[in-house]
Amino acid sequence: MDRLHSVSIIPDLCVGCTNCIKGCPTEAIRVRDGKAVIDDIRCIDCSECIRICPYHAKYAKTDNYEAVFQNRKKLKVVAVVSPVLYTQFARPVSRFAVLAAVKSLGFDYVYEESIAYASYLDSIKAQILEAGEATSHLSSDETMDILPLVSSTCPVVVRLIQMKYRTIIPRLIQLVPPMESVASFARQELEADGIDASLIRVVYFSPCPARNTQKAFPLGIAKSSVDLVISVHEVYSRIVRTIEDINVGEAVGHDSTIRCSESVYLSCAAIGGESESVGVSQFLTVDGIKNVMDILNEIESEHLEGISFVEPFACFGGCVGGPMTVMNRFTATSRLREIAFEKIPESAQDCIDQDKIFSKKWSEELPDNKAMQLSDDIVQAMSKYDQIDQLLSILPGLDCGACGAPSCAAMAEDIVQGRADFSDCIILRKGDK
Amino acid sequence: MKKSLMRLGVSPANVKRAAIAMYEAEINAVIHGGGGVAVVSVSPTEVKIEIIDQGPGIPDIDQAMVAGFSTAPDTAREMGFGAGMGLPNIKKNVDSLNIDSKPAVGTTVTMTVHFN
Incomplete structure (x- = not known):
């Protein structure tokens, strides 16, 4: 499997x-x-x-950092940088110093993930407006059949919906994630410059493991354009010692191998950044996987009235709260706000390049994840359901976890599915004596 | 019920229809019937949901089916319920709907959602 x-x-x-x-x-x-x-x-x-x-x-x-420059020879190695990386450094280390430091690691090109956001956010807005238009003559009950739409930026949330909230799939804003847009854009640019496709290696610096999984099992697209995924903390540890020596002006001045976005788009790395930049008034942001599940339940039951757009993130704080980071999310968020308002230095103006990249819709449907289903055959599923019910009346109902399953209900399912044995329940065994 | 149907492999669209209908009928039973009992039975081809209350009954079922008609008390309206959309919303989502109501005895709402 x-x-x-x-x-x-x-x-x-x-x-x-x-x-x-x-x-x-x-x-x-x-x-x-x-x-x-x-x-x-x-x-x-x-x-x-x-x-x-x-x-x-x-x-x-994730991938090993050693793999980044392995067998390099004529390879061109491209870094695609999540904005979360900048937030790991305290003032006065600027975003451009970080970019220069990344280049000095040996990358031939550095693309900011945020260059995809101008078009990405426009596309989100267009879809919300279109849905709003379609519901303008409907009652509030009927409107809840269509709105809110749900952002697909967080891959964990997409996979959660794929498994447990499949009725929400039509509400997903099905756009190619910025990481992939930028990776494929970088490939196009390099190939247009005459570099052979087989000689391009794209490396993404990620705050979360879900993006590593996305590389091997992409959502909504047939094949990922990313070759390797390295964690933000790995990159951080490799540049933190050298970064203060970098003269930003010299480092990024008129460097044609660095592609940057306007500062404001960096704010999307924290919760709320996307909603505020899209500029719809009736939005809702939710972070933390359990909270996200609460809101998805509300949407599924059509109780979320008067909301057009939901921005859910599995990590508290959004991507700045990702597990592959160094800085706590509060400090990182504070730093992000600062960076998102930063004026871009004169010397780096040439690097701003976000107008040639366009957001695309998913080309592939989200496959079913049937992990929650007892069987493909409903008759069999019903029989298993009955067996689980019977087992639940025998199991102690303490949800103690000592058998290795999170609850007696999960244990009952495991037994019926042949993944566990009655004798694993220590409470029942104790009663036998 | 929603989770159970999903585990049985019922399609998301049908789960959604059943869940919305059941929710609306439950709300009705609570607001008008003073609470009640829900009986859900599943076969390989359909789910049947019965909501049974022992409230005052519905005097005029045809009128109750009209969108916007409501006899909900202010206390229910204050909580966002009672817009007169419950029964019409149920009808829209289910494949068959039967309302059996007797004054002072109670109301039984029986709804079925076919799986294909």
Whole structure:
């Protein structure tokens, strides 16, 4: 079976404490033989388990930094930089110093992810306005059939919807994510310059593991344009020592290999940035995976009245709260606000280049994720459902987690699906004596 | 119910129809019937939802079906309910709807959603 996630376990550090199984929003973790195991289909890379684990036995798997320049020869290596990277550095380290430092690591080209945002936000706005138009003659109940639309920027949220909230799929704003737009734009530009496609390597600096998974299993597009994903903290650790020595003016002045956006688009790396930049008045922002689930439930039940646009992020604070960062999200958010208002220095004006990149709609439908379904056959599913019901009346209902499942209900399902055994319940075993 | 139907592999569109209808009927039972009982039965081809209350009954069912007609008290309206859209919204979402109501005995709303 394909591995659809990048959140991983270090078995040597895992003590089987069951903290993680309780915090997992898709019940994707079980403790088996004293070690946590992640279900490949259910895990959506939300990283709750990374945050919860007291033993640091969970981590976000990415590519190795060594792979970036491996077998380089004639390769052109392109960095696509998430704005979150800038927020890891305190004043006075400017965004342009960071870009220059990235170049000095050996990258041939540096593209800011934010160059995709001008067109991305325009497209979001157009879709909201179109939906608003379509509902203008409808009652408020009927309007809730269509609105709110939901941002697809956070890949964890898209995968959550794909698995547990499939009625919301039509409300997703189905646009190619900025990371992919920029990666494919960079490829086009380089190929237009006569560089052979096989000689281009695109590396994305990511705040979250879900974008690493997106590289191998893209959502809404057939194939990713990104070759490697490296974490923001990895890049941070490689430039932090040299960065203060960089003379920004010299470093990025009239550098034709750096592509930048206007400062304002950087704000989309924190929650609310997207909504405020889109400029619709009736928006709702929600962060934290559990809160996101509450709001998705509201949307699904059509109780969210008077809202046109929902901006959900699995991480608290948005992408600045991603697990592959160094700086806490509060400091990072504060820094982001500052950077998003920064005047671009004269010497870097030439690098501003965001008008040639256009947002595209998804070319592929979101495949079904049937992880929550008991069986493909409804008769069989109903029989399993009955068996689960019967088991639930026997299991103690304490949800203690000692069997390795997060709840007695999850345990009952595991037994029926042949993934666990009755004897794993220590409460029942105790009663036997 | 929503989660159960999803686990059985019922399509999202049908789950949504059943969930909205059930919610509206529950609200009616709470506002007008003083609460009640919900009975959900699933077969491989359909889900049947019965909402049974022992309230005052509906004097004129045809009138109750008209969008915007409401007898909900102010206390319900203050909470955002009682817009007179409940029964019309149910009718829109289900494949069959039967309302059995007797004055002072109660109301049973029976709704079915077919799966294909």
